[in-house]
Amino acid sequence: MKNFRNDIIFRGIFSIAFWFLWVVLPILNAVLDGAEKRLEYQMLTLPANLLGIPFFYLNAEFLAPKYLHKGKIARYFFSMAGLFVIYLACYVYLKDYLVDSHTVRVYDARTLFPVIFVTGMSTLYGLITLILSQSRKAEEEKAERMLSELAFLRSQISPHFIFNILNSIVYLIRIKSENAEKVTIELSKLIRYMLYESENKYVLLEKEIGYLENYAGLQKVRFGEDVDIQIHIDGNPAGLSLEPMLLIPFVENAFKHGVGLLKDPFINITLKISEGNVMEFSVKNKCSQQEAQAKDRDSGIGIKNVRRRIELLYPNAHELRLQEKDGIFDVYLRLILKKSEK
CATH class of the missing domain: 3.30.565.10 (Histidine kinase-like ATPase, C-terminal domain)
Structure with a gap:
């Protein structure tokens, strides 16, 4: 239960911190700086930035456990590459629809970087949860082995003790x-x-x-x-x-x-x-x-x-x-x- 709580706490803290830094902080900075144009742009592209959330967790919570956690590295990267292409296409289409001031191009750094960054962070998140999962599994196996060994040791001690005491009683009966x-x-x-x-x-x-x-x-x-x-x-x-x-x-x-x-x-x-x-x-x-x-x-x-x-x-x-x-x-x-x- 302790390991389970630690896993939940990590997931919650990571998610809150990441999406705050990636989505909320740029808007907050624009407000504090009084930059109206930057704030307008951030609010305009907010749906495109929020589009990363389902793709982030689809990669981290579905693809990573299904393939990466099971050691199927090649399948994971092929699946993630396909997800990346879909995410990039959706991001470009949505941002182009939202932004009228300039044309959104796939090869533009302002387009590629958000998609690459969110995908990369979701993979990192998946790797960390993999490490936590493996650590939790190792601790559980260790605890189970210890409990099994203790039960075995106890089962040996009890008959050994009874044998000694019965010898004492037999001795007393013999001497009446x-x-x-x-x-x-x-x-x-x-x-x-x-x-x-x-x-x-x-x-x-x-x-x-x-x-x-x-x-x-x-x-x-x-x-x-x-x-x-x-x-x-x-x-x-x-x-x-x-x-x-x-x-x-x-x-x-x-x-x-x-x-x-x-x-x-x-x-x-x-x-x-x-x-x-x-x-x-x-x-x-x-x-x-x-x-x-x-x-x-x-x-x-x-x-x-x-x-x-x-x-x-x-x-x-x-x-x-x-x-x-x-x-x-x-x-x-x-x-x-x-x-x-x-």
């Missing part, structure tokens, strides 16, 4: 834990969020934080005291929004590689909101050298997809770092968030 029912209820909340919120373009940051807290709580039930799980929220997230399911893949990845046979494993999740709608998100977990190398080679479907989503959605408003140092794997994400429209 009393927490199996509680975890199943928590999972239902998470799936509800995925079904009803993740299809939105943006969600409230508060909801995404609640989603992370539910996920962390579920993992605490599963691992108990075997894994030190900490989550810290600093700042006020009210009124801010972000792409749904954007943060959870980093947390999933931490649990995938940060627990198991490690000694004293931990998962630290920190989210901070500062001035300028800046969100800083960090996930740290202990990992072995083998796990760190595995992450370097392949950080998993979730991380690959979320990296691509961030690049598409926040092209000039993000910073993402994944690094391992001294057995600690650290994910740092900085985003400039938008205010919620809700």
Whole structure:
């Protein structure tokens, strides 16, 4: 719609400016200069000058879209040449009929120049609208590709997440834990969020934080005291929004590689909101050298997809770092968030 409005605005401004300069301004100058003979001549030949309007738009709005916009250059120039001859003949006949003071000749510069100028400007107008049309089409195609890619990435992340959580429930059922029912209820909340919120373009940051807290709580039930799980929220997230399911893949990845046979494993999740709608998100977990190398080679479907989503959605408003140092794997994400429209 924005591109459509820009196209309409350009067409309106160009048309008003051109016909004002070409038709109205000479009359206005004659009035301001007090040149009665020039004013009389301008008013006398006004119908001949206005004759250019239908020919101008016939060329710009019919011939150019039909041939020039489709790359049929030869057909366009042949058609425009025919239109030029018709326009010139009509202009000469009408001007000769209106003007008695002198004979109107086809080869006279005062006859040829107006016809050539109006035809040339209509072709320029057609070329500019062609460029605008191609630019608009390219932007629309880019937007469609981005939406399709985002939908594909989301469709991959959701099954991946469910698979991980179901593994947790299977584990609890196998050990006959009393927490199996509680975890199943928590999972239902998470799936509800995925079904009803993740299809939105943006969600409230508060909801995404609640989603992370539910996920962390579920993992605490599963691992108990075997894994030190900490989550810290600093700042006020009210009124801010972000792409749904954007943060959870980093947390999933931490649990995938940060627990198991490690000694004293931990998962630290920190989210901070500062001035300028800046969100800083960090996930740290202990990992072995083998796990760190595995992450370097392949950080998993979730991380690959979320990296691509961030690049598409926040092209000039993000910073993402994944690094391992001294057995600690650290994910740092900085985003400039938008205010919620809700």
